[in-house]
Amino acid sequence: MPRRVGIALPDTAFERALVILSRYREASIAVVALVLAIYFQVGSNGAFLSSQELSVVLRDTGRFGLIAVAEVMLMITGEIDLSVGSTFSLAPYVMVLMSIGWGVPLALSAVAGILLGVLIGLVNGIITVRFRVPSLITTVGTFFLLQGVVVSIYNSQPIVAPVQEPFNEIFGENLYSPTDSLWSWHGLTAFTPFLWTLLVVLAMALVLNRTTFGLHTIATGSNIVGAREIGVRTDRIKVYNFMIAGAFAAAAGVINTTQFASADPLAGGPFLTLQAIAAAVIGGTSLLGGSGTAIGSLLGAFVVATLNNGLVMMGAQATVSDIYLGTAIVLAMILNVQVDRMRARRRV
Amino acid sequence: MSQKDIPVLKPDTPVILEMNRISKTFGAVTALVDVSIKLHQGEVLALVGDNGAGKSTLIKILSGFHHPDSGTIVYQGKEVHFRSPRDARAQGIETVYQDLALINDLSIYHNMFIGREYHKRVLGLKLLDNRKMRDLAQTYLNSLGIQIPSVNSTVDLLSGGQRQSVAVARSIYSSPTVLVLDEPLAALGVREGAHVLGLIQNLRRQRSVSIILIVHNYNQVFEVCDRINFLHSGEIALDASTSDTSEEQLIRIVKSGLGRQAIAAAAAEVEASTGSTSTNRL
Ligand SMILES: Nc1ncnc2c1ncn2[C@@H]1O[C@H](COP(=O)(O)OP(=O)(O)O)[C@@H](O)[C@H]1O
Ligand SMILES: [Mg+2]
Numbered sequence: 017m018p019r020r021v022g023i024a025l026p027d028t029a030f031e032r033a034l035v036i037l038s039r040y041r042e043a044s045i046a047v048v049a050l051v052l053a054i055y056f057q058v059g060s061n062g063a064f065l066s067s068q069e070l071s072v073v074l075r076d077t078g079r080f081g082l083i084a085v086a087e088v089m090l091m092i093t094g095e096i097d098l099s100v101g102s103t104f105s106l107a108p109y110v111m112v113l114m115s116i117g118w119g120v121p122l123a124l125s126a127v128a129g130i131l132l133g134v135l136i137g138l139v140n141g142i143i144t145v146r147f148r149v150p151s152l153i154t155t156v157g158t159f160f161l162l163q164g165v166v167v168s169i170y171n172s173q174p175i176v177a178p179v180q181e182p183f184n185e186i187f188g189e190n191l192y193s194p195t196d197s198l199w200s201w202h203g204l205t206a207f208t209p210f211l212w213t214l215l216v217v218l219a220m221a222l223v224l225n226r227t228t229f230g231l232h233t234i235a236t237g238s239n240i241v242g243a244r245e246i247g248v249r250t251d252r253i254k255v256y257n258f259m260i261a262g263a264f265a266a267a268a269g270v271i272n273t274t275q276f277a278s279a280d281p282l283a284g285g286p287f288l289t290l291q292a293i294a295a296a297v298i299g300g301t302s303l304l305g306g307s308g309t310a311i312g313s314l315l316g317a318f319v320v321a322t323l324n325n326g327l328v329m330m331g332a333q334a335t336v337s338d339i340y341l342g343t344a345i346v347l348a349m350i351l352n353v354q355v356d357r358m359r360a361r362r363r364v
Numbered sequence: 365m366s367q368k369d370i371p372v373l374k375p376d377t378p379v380i381l382e383m384n385r386i387s388k389t390f391g392a393v394t395a396l397v398d399v400s401i402k403l404h405q406g407e408v409l410a411l412v413g414d415n416g417a418g419k420s421t422l423i424k425i426l427s428g429f430h431h432p433d434s435g436t437i438v439y440q441g442k443e444v445h446f447r448s449p450r451d452a453r454a455q456g457i458e459t460v461y462q463d464l465a466l467i468n469d470l471s472i473y474h475n476m477f478i479g480r481e482y483h484k485r486v487l488g489l490k491l492l493d494n495r496k497m498r499d500l501a502q503t504y505l506n507s508l509g510i511q512i513p514s515v516n517s518t519v520d521l522l523s524g525g526q527r528q529s530v531a532v533a534r535s536i537y538s539s540p541t542v543l544v545l546d547e548p549l550a551a552l553g554v555r556e557g558a559h560v561l562g563l564i565q566n567l568r569r570q571r572s573v574s575i576i577l578i579v580h581n582y583n584q585v586f587e588v589c590d591r592i593n594f595l596h597s598g599e600i601a602l603d604a605s606t607s608d609t610s611e612e613q614l615i616r617i618v619k620s621g622l623g624r625q626a627i628a629a630a631a632a633e634v635e636a637s638t639g640s641t642s643t644n645r646l
Binding site: 222226227228231232234235237238239241242243244245246247248249306307 | 424467474
């Protein structure tokens with residue numbers, strides 16, 4: 017009978033908990049999300065799960081989640097992108113300017129905005145892999161650069177975005193009013209940003225777990241020298257993931273702009289970057305590289321959005337929610353790193 | 365392992381691979397100076413030398429991982445320039461690196477097939493055919509007599525010997541033309557080492573793959589190789605055939621300290637006693 021080599025049984029309660037956590041990473045964060053939702057539902061006397069409030073929370077979830085899933089991919093390769101917050105502002109700003117200034121249809125200028133995001137990712141990626149600048153630094157630089165560009169275009173002024181149906185109602189505009197049925201097109205538009213993100217996250221889960229690109233992404237972060245030796249084009253893999261991050265940040269910005277029919281140069285900013293990274297971390301992805309979960313990023317985004325909105329709804333100051341968020345991030349990171357280190361010692 | 369059933373290489377066996385006057389420096393460190401090696405069809409060439417002699421650097425140039433500062437590689441009669449290990453693998457040159465190049469976060473079967481994955485079409489999408497890779501990996505490892513718990517487990521679960529076996533299995537799975545093994549016995553116990561040497565001897569018996577075998581201690585390999593090249597301070601100090609040179613003579617050469625002059629003297633002595641030209645100039 018072949019003995020399973022190298023697997024010791026967990027000894028302490030803490031290790032047992034880690035084993036369960038790592039085996040059911042997504043499930044355990046889903047439990048956290050559920051507990052939070054129930055807590056706020058009870059604490060707000062049933063207001064939290066009203067369609068109005070849920071729409072707000074899920075829209076935020078969609079915004080954070082779309083960027084977070086791209087951060088997860090990058091974090092698996094061992095990199096990070098801090099410039100997403102300014103790409104989020106710049107791409108829709110350019111979209112709206114193109115639309116107003118040159119009369120380009122919104123759908124087309126949205127594509128241009130997303131391509132701009134891809135280009136930003138390409139630049140971030142190339143600087144990181146070619147010049148061996150840590151991405152933590154590269155993207156702080158591009159963050160300030162792009163933020164400076166977007167505020168200087170029009171003196172930090174938000175500009176009113178055109179409304180061109182059906183583009184707007186498909187990509188973020190909220191047509192829902194309390195008199196509408198939730199099961200109508202108008203009801204659906206209350207959640208479109210979330211639904212788009214859900215679709216993208218499911219697609220990325222497939223990419224990560226069932227494609228050569230996903231396999232090589234994991235290999236790049238897990239053992240970059242070994243991956244290179246065996247023929248994985250690690251530089252390319254990293255650059256592609258930076259491009260994905262740029263594209264997703266731009267797309268999230270476009271959806272945000274159609275939601276408010278306004279392009280605000282300060283819509284993203286450093287805070288959005290950090291919220292997306294918080295979502296990735298709370299979702300169970302460590303920065304050590306080699307492992308991470310796409311589904312977790314959406315669940316993490318829900319936790320971040322719930323903490324943001326739920327506490328405010330219960331009458332707390334907006335700033336108080338940061339205390340909880342900060343605590344959650346630190347705890348999640350400690351757990352992620354423990355789980356990863358334990359996985360390195362003994363497989364679960 | 366008996367030498368008797370190993371077919372002797374004919375003197376006119378064609379050269380499959382030639383590395384000519386390869387030099388490589390890393391910043392201030394000179395790793396290789398004008399190193400030339402020749403590998404014949406079906407031959408097992410042992411590359412021996414002290415730590416830091418440049419053995420790994422030489423074969424990483426062959427595998428496309430490093431690029432030489434100067435020198436050429438002629439493979440199957442044509443000059444080749446490998447831009448990455450991908451190119452070399454695509455042309456039938458497989459390498460088992462000293463660090464094994466295994467990906468700890470991936471399963472054994474994904475490690476076996478990384479870089480040459482099998483795909484299937486699902487709704488027009490090109491997805492990994494995990495079941496196929498799993499089955500092929502399991503069957504292949506079983507056929508080599510490699511004991512592993514399950515191809516589903518990640519490679520960091522494996523013992524040093526098992527890891528080495530998986531890396532070797534990966535490299536011979538695709539029936540390469542040239543196989544390079546960088547210290548494949550380093551992490552192995554006596555029994556496991558014998559198993560890997562047995563695998564190499566089997567390949568040698570068939571004479572269908574040409575092998576470069578890097579070893580720290582040539583004692584282990586006298587039995588399985590046709591020729592030994594000593595690499596010393598970035599240069600080939602000696603090129604000796606095992607059929608013309610006795611093990612004791614080689615031991616004497618190594619014991620001479622691998623200094624340039626000492627080797628030259630020892631080599632001359634070998635040459636004089638065998639009357640052959642199997643040993644090389646400095
Ligand atoms: N990537 C590298 N960067 C700098 N120096 C290196 C690198 N790889 C090898 N070297 C140096 O080149 C020399 C030869 O190393 P190596 O080829 O690994 O020797 P061997 O495999 O024979 O022990 C050593 O001095 C080593 O320190
Ligand atoms: Mg070496």
